[in-house]
Amino acid sequence: MTTTALPAPGQAPKLHTKKLPTVAFFGVAVVALGLGAALSYGTGIGGWVLALVLGLVLYLVGVFIAVNAVEGRRSARNRTWSALIHSAFVLAVLPLISVVWTLVSKGADRLDGDFFGSSMNNIGARDPNGGAYHAIIGTLEQVGIAALITIPLGVLGAIYIVEYGRGRFTFLIRFFVDVMTGIPSIVAGLFVLAFWVLIVSPWFNDGAPAFSGFAAALALSVLMLPTIVRSTEEMLRLVPAPLREGSYALGVPKWKTILKIVIPTALPGIVTGIMLSIARAAGETAPVLLVAGGSAAINFNPFDAQQGSLSLFVFQQAGDASRFAPARAWTAALTLVALVLILTIAAKLLARRNRIPR
Amino acid sequence: MADRHSRSADVSTGGPGVTSSHARPAGATASTGVLDGQPGGNAPVPPDFRTNGGGLGGGGALPRRKGFGAESMFRGLTLAAGTMVLVIIVAITVFLIAKAVPALRADDANFLTETDWFANESPPRFGIAALAYGTVISAVIALAVAVPIALGIALYLSHYAHQRIATALGFMIDLLAAVPSVVFGLWGLIVFVEPVRDFSVWLNKYFSWIPLFGGDGPFGRSLMLGGLVLAIMVLPIITSLSREVFMQTPTANEEAALALGSTKWEMIRTAVLPYGRPGVIASVMLGLGRALGETIALAMTLGFINEISPNIIKNGGNTIAANIANGFGEAGELGRGALIASGLVLFTITLIVNMIARAIIYRRREFTESAA
Known part of the structure; x- marks a missing residue:
């Protein structure tokens, strides 16, 4: 009984099934591309894009047929799906x-001191200069105020969820x-428009709705709050329980334990979450468009009169008919992306360096 | 449990007056009675001792609970901050309704079936039908393109790519999610519109018998352009969440599949995909929520014609959010109310979509903590 499964003496047991050599795949690819090009150009129905697409489809089919012939049906499926996932x-x-x-190549055109040092005040359709100074001010102020509002609120809310909250209400x-x-x-923009600009602000503004940078900050707060609560909550949950218990055992009251033990331990993670949410808020356009109104002049006061922002500047310049507007839009977009990405990358590096061991 | 910051109440160590805040000497009450927070033996118990929880460890050594101290103040503060989220959700609903109702009253047409949006004329005629149609169609195009590609990338990152490559690429996908939508809008408006226009012309030339690709131009700033830009924007969301879920497939399941002789694809089909299905559905729902609510990118790429037409390649198309962004500038008192009314519809739809997505995620406790 045992002898039947073993190979005859002197003959090596066959462990590997037949495999298609790697060269064969290149062959299939070349043939597929050639066929695709021939089909696309030969019939005159398309250019090189169609040739590539047809080539890919033919490659997938070709791989399936070739592998099916040599290695079998299951292996053919495996290879085809693998090729699909890679493509x-x-x-x-x-x-x-x-x-x-495009961001880098088109944005570099106007990357000069004038762009960062001047506003769009008195810049007509024929003026090639003009800059985003007012917009950068607006973005920094609005995001700063939003962060001041949201950080305490978000962190405290997360503390409630993790440390105090029990039951249905917390789940809610x-x-x-x-x-x-x-x-x-x-x-979020419409909410602040309805609540602050149209209902509350007329009380301070002689009955007329007041668009302001502060209203934009409120709208950004609405967007930042949940992300900060969520990330802080996750970080607080990672703080090891023995740290808390050690503190309680020394007779430290709970609120002091949270402020002196739990928060400092989770701080790098919390800061990461805050930076990510700030980066996200800095890129928001729609709420600023609705409640800050936009302005071409420099306005340092976020509580009075309309204000612009960097993302709004991109939006406005993109829709502007002036032939110099696209260059300004691209440079502003490059600035915005640089700002957001620097914040994001810094936050992620911080998170990676200060990871709490589980 | 952590509410009790009980100091040591050992009978032998705690003499009278451990600290001045103690109501009575430690160990004065025996640490036997646990029923209902009543320290055993002592019949007259001050009511504030009972609130300190179970009597384990001799409640007598505990400091007297203050009616209003730092602890309750801090607790109240955090409770207020936590409740803020619920307050904001309710406030959004209330204020949007408050501003929408007068405009809806003044509407001369049926808000749900009217396709045109003339909110600033008298009599005002506006309705959400064409806008809702454009919103849904652009989101459908976005998801139809993004979901297969996103799942492919997620599988590539979780099961095919080398560890180091996968980490770097995952990082890049996260960065892609951080790029502001206005940048995608600008790119779509100036760069991406060219290939899409060429593609539209090609589709129209050979497939005009399909109603989707019919018409006779001009092409370019169409629902297809908006949908494709949206697809690029929702791609990172779907990818990162699905990847998270795929990576959490229990190794035992994968190894069991491989040990039974399955190929890599069969392992993925039998072990990874079934395990990750709820997560994938949830991620698609989140992507749908984002696609429905996206404003600026669509406000920059669409052609703004309010009509319900099966054609997706000719200039035109409009969505609820894009209509708000573009129509806000010239909107008067009533126009604003009308836009707020359309925003209320959008809010309701995205709220429902997000709630369904979250409910699915919550049912699978395994990844509630790590998935964003």
Whole structure:
């Protein structure tokens, strides 16, 4: 009985099934591309893009047929899906490269001192200069005020959820924090428009609705709050319980334990979350458009009169008819992306360096 | 449990007056009675001792609970901050309704079926039908393109790519999610519109018999352009969440599949995909929420014609959010109310979509903590 399964003496046991050599895949690729090009140009229905697409499809089919013949059906499926997954990846990288390339190449045109040192005040359609100084001021002030409002609120809210909250009510808060992260930014803008600009602000402004940078900061707060609560909550949960218990055992009251033990331990993670949410808020356009109004002149006071912002500047310049506007829009977009990405990368590096061991 | 910061109440160590705040000497009450917070033996118990929780460890050594101290103040503060989220959600609903109702009263047409948006004329005629149609169609195009690609990338990052490459690429995908939507809008408006226009012309030349690609131009700033730009924007959201879920597939499941002789794809199909399905559905729902609510990118790329047409390649298309952003500048008192009314519809839809997504995520406790 045992002998039947063993190979005859002197003959090596066959462990590997037949495999298609790597060269064969290159062969299939070349043939597929050639066929695709022939089809596309030969019939005259398309250019090189169609040739590539046809080539990819033919490659997938060709791989399936070739592997099916040599290695079998299951292996053929495996290889085809693997090729599909890899090509999905390539397909997604293409637009990313295009965005980065155009941002850098077109944004570099106006990357000069004038752009960062002047506003759009008195800049007509025929003027090639003009800058985003007023917009940068607006962005920094609005995001700064929003951060001042949101950070205490968000961190305290997260402390409640993790340290104090029990039962249904806390679950409800957690659930709606998550739901709130998905609220469209335009809705946050409309909310502040309805609540602050149209209903509250007329009391201070002789009955007329007052658009201001502060209103934009309020709208950004609505967007930042859930992300800060969520990330802080996650970080607080990572603080090891023995730290808290040690503190309690020494007779430290709970609120002091939270402030002196739990928060400092989780601080790097909390700061990371805050920076990410600030980066996200800095890029928001729609709420600023609705409640800050936009302005071409420099306005340092966020509580009075209209104010611009960097993202709003991009939006306005993109819609402007002046032939110099696109260059300004691209440079402003490059500045905005640089600001956001520096914040994001710094936050992620900080998180990586100060990871709390679980 | 952590509420009790009980100091040591050992009978032998705690003499009379451990600290001045103690109501009575430590150990004065025996640490036997645990029923209902009543320290055993002593019949007259001050009521504030009972609130200190169970009597384990001799409640007598505990400091007297103050009616209003730092502890309760801090607790109240955090409670207020936590409640803020619920307050904001309710306030959004209340204020949007308050501003929307007068405009809806003045509307001369049926708000739900009217396709035109003439809110600033008299009599005002506006309705959400065409806008809602454009919103749904652009989101559908975005998801139809983004979901397969995003899942492919997620699988590539979790199961195919080398560890180091996967980490670097995952980082890049996260950065892609951080790029502001106005930048994608600008890119779509100036750069991406060219290939899409060429593609539209090509589709129209050979497939005009399909209603989707019919018409006779001009092409370019269409629902397809908006949908494709949206697809690039929701891609990172779907990718990062699905990748998270795929990576959490129990190694035992994967190894079991491989040990039974399955190929890599069969392992993914039998172990990874079924495990990750709720997470994938949730991530698609989150992407849908983002696509429905996206404003600026669509306000910059669409062609703004309010009509319900199956054609997705000719100039035109409008969505609720883009209409708000573009129509706000010239809106008067009533126009603003009308836009707020449309925003209320958008808020309701995205709220429902997000709640469903979160409910799905919450049902799978395994990844509630790590998935964003």
